[in-house]
Amino acid sequence: MTKVVIRSPISRNPTNNDQRSIAKKGFDKLVAERSTYRPHYSGCWLIKNIPRNARKVEEYEIKDARVQIFSLNEGIEYLYYIMPWEYELSNELTQIVRKTIEHLGQNPPRDFSLCFDELNSYVQSTSLQLINSFINNNVLIRDDHGTDNEELQERLARIVAKYTVGLGILEAMLSDDRIEDIYIDAPAHENPIYVTINGISGSNSIVRCVTNVVATNSEIEGLVSRFRQYSRRPFSEAFPIMEIDVASFDTRATVIGPPLSPMGTAIALRRHSRFPWTLLKLAFNGTIDCYIAALISFLIDGRTTILICGPRGAGKSALLGATLFEFPRTQRILTIEDTSELPVKKLQQLGYKIQSILVENEIGVEREEKTDEALRVSLRLGESAIVLGEVRGKEAITLYESMRTGKAGSSVLGTIHGDSARTVYERVVHDMGIPKEAFGATDIVIALGLYRPHGSPKQMRKIIELTELKKDSNSGEFRPFVEFDHHTGKFNLHSVQDSGIINRIAKSWNLTCEEAWMNILTRAKMREILLAFAQKGRKECLEPEWIARTNEFLWQRMDVGKVDHELILSEFESWVQRRLGLGELS
Known part of the structure; x- marks a missing residue:
């Protein structure tokens, strides 16, 4: 264990016992407030002390670590305090980890x-054999933990892998x-790592938290080296940006270095759910409500074009x-992404017919060109719903051309940067150069x-508006279905019975507008039933399997004719x- 020694400003020759007591208290306080520590195999220091004004908000366990969340300055700031299991190992176990790492360094994989x-997997299996041998030869550890403590040995092997070929x-x-x-800002050794965390003081709130972790420059160099090795991408002053998917951790890493980042290398890790x-x-955590969920379900069922x-x-x-x-x-x-974020694997496991196209960045090839090419290929793969991870640049022109001419087939979905329907129209028409008439393919x-109730530092995710493009206008006018009221914190619902989109779907289903409206309300009430069970602890009702079964339940009954x-x-x-094996809802 590496220790930091801080010199005391107090004289070593006190004149009486009181001065000696004061000096000792002052020294202990100074050490407690400024001490940091780390095992020799880790490149990250942990700040040991917790600020005096900190108030514990939450405490929970994660894999091989304990986490505490503290509120600072009466809720203005938050501290994410993590204590990994390996930072609390006894000296004997720490030495075993050290010896194992040294042995691996002398005998690397071929x-x-x-x-x-x-x-x-190689490092863990090799480490497990070494650790077993070291423990059997160590009398103290053998007496304290026994020779057949498989769980201890496996945890130690995970530590070795974590701090040699992993992310520490x-x-x-x-x-x-x-x-x-x-986020690790440059210079890393001067800035504690900070994180964005959800669920503090409410299931839908997100806040930025400083952590008690500080990375050394050598740790950053090691991380970058591993990213380069696993991605086969360059990173240097000539190529100061590296973006990779760290698939094993469901994470997207972005690294920037000099000269783009003059203070040193900085890293941002975006974790996917x-x-x-x-x-x-999303209805359970308050981002939307059951009516909005039902309306979106109806619109998807009706094969509309939706931009988020x-x-x-x-x-x-x-x-x-x-x-x-x-x-x-x-x-x-068909999904087209440059980062694997959509739940393709889960959809396939549930029996959905889905094909993913991943557009990776390549040196000398513009991302826009690759995405545009992928989109053109997808249009030749037969009638499909097309899902674009992000609509931007050259591929937007291809997308709108295909929608306008009917080549896009079924629904088209995608995300785009903008804070309202109007700004999306301005961006697509004026910035991307899509003709107004072509934008009319958007439904x-x-x-x-991100909503900050009463100006609180905590942010909450909300649907701000759900709008329909008025097809009888080329000026980018929208009809609101749903609007979020920032003053009341509630959703304002507008009538959809005079909607052109709803009427179009109703006509294609051989329904009246009133029957289409009842279809939406029925979907909403079905979701309210599921939500009621989830709020009573049966959260499996929120899972994809239940959503698929719920929609199929409705479609089976719509097949019989009059509903x-x-x-x-x-x-x-x-x-x-x-x-669920439960009784009546109370």
């Missing part, structure tokens, strides 16, 4: 072209499902991914935003109760 998962303490932070972003979002999960806009961090990708579970499982879906724009909505709701509630 094949350095292994991917991260393969290299990690960042692995523990990336295992925390509450963390969304991790390990568990796919659904519209009902909002600032960074507003949840555009989460909402886009959630809408995919509203498609019928028989609908073919719906959903705007997400009795009250009967559907009664049967649906009974069906949910049977599947």
Whole structure:
């Protein structure tokens, strides 16, 4: 364990016992406030002290670490205090980890072209054999932990892998499902790492937290070296930007260095959710409500073109991914992304017909050109719903050309930067050069935003507006379906019965506008039933499997012709109760 020694400003020759006592207290206080420590194998220091004005808000366990969240300055700031298990090892166990790492350094794997998962597996298995031998030869450890303590040995092997071929303490932070972003600003050794975390003082709030972790320059160099190795991408003064997917941790890493970052190398890690979002999960946390979820479900079912806009961090990708579970499982879906964020694997596991196209950045090739090429290829792959991770640049022209001429087939979904439907229109028409007439292929724009109730530093994600493009106007006019009221914190709902989009869907389904409206309300009430069970602790009702089954339940009854909505709701509630094995809703 590396220690930091701080010299005391107090004289070593006190004149009496009182002075000696005061000096000792002062020295102890100084050390407690300024001490940092780390195991020799880690490149990150932990700040040990907790500020005096800190108030503990939460405490929980993550993989091989304990986390405490503290409120500072009466809630203006927050501290993310992490204590990894390996930072509290006894001296004997620390020495075993050290000896194992040294042995691995002297006997590296023969094949350095292994991917991260393969290299990690090799290091763990090799370390496990070494650790078992070291423990059996250490009397103190054998007496304290026994020779058959497999769990201890496996944890020690994970530590070795974490600090040799892995991401070190960042692995523990990336295992925390509450963390969304991790930032290491340059110069790293002078700036504590900070994170964006969700769920503080409310399930839908997000805040920035400083952490008690400070990375050394050698740690940053090691991380960059591993990123280069696993991605096969250059990083130097000639190429000062590196973006890679760290698939093993569901994370996107962005690294910048000199001369772009004159103070040194900086790293940003954007963590993707390990568990796919659904519209009902977004209703559960307050981003939307059940009516909005039902309206979006109806619009997806009606094969509309939807653009989702909002600032960074507003949840555009989460909402886009959630809408995919509203498609019928028989609908073919093509996704085009430059970062794997959409829940393609989960959709395939549930039986959805989905094909992913990943557009990776390449040296000397513009991302726009590759995305445009991927879009053109997708248009030749047959009738499909097209989902663009982000609409920007050259591919937007191709997209709107195909929509206008009918080549795009079924629904078209995508995200785009902008804070309202109007700004999306301005960006697409004026910045991207899409003709006004072509933009008319857009049906719906959903705007997400970050809402700060009463000016609080805590931010909450909300749908700000859900609007329909008026097709009888080329001036970019929109009709609101839903608007968020910042004063009341509630959603204002507008009538959709005179909507051109709703009427178009109703006509294609051989429904009256009134029947289409009842269809939306029935979807909303079905979701309210599921939400009620989730609020009673049965959160499995929010999962994708339930969303798919819920939609299929409705479609099966729509097939019979004339629909009795009250009967559907009664049967649906009974069906949910049977599947959950519960009694009547109270």
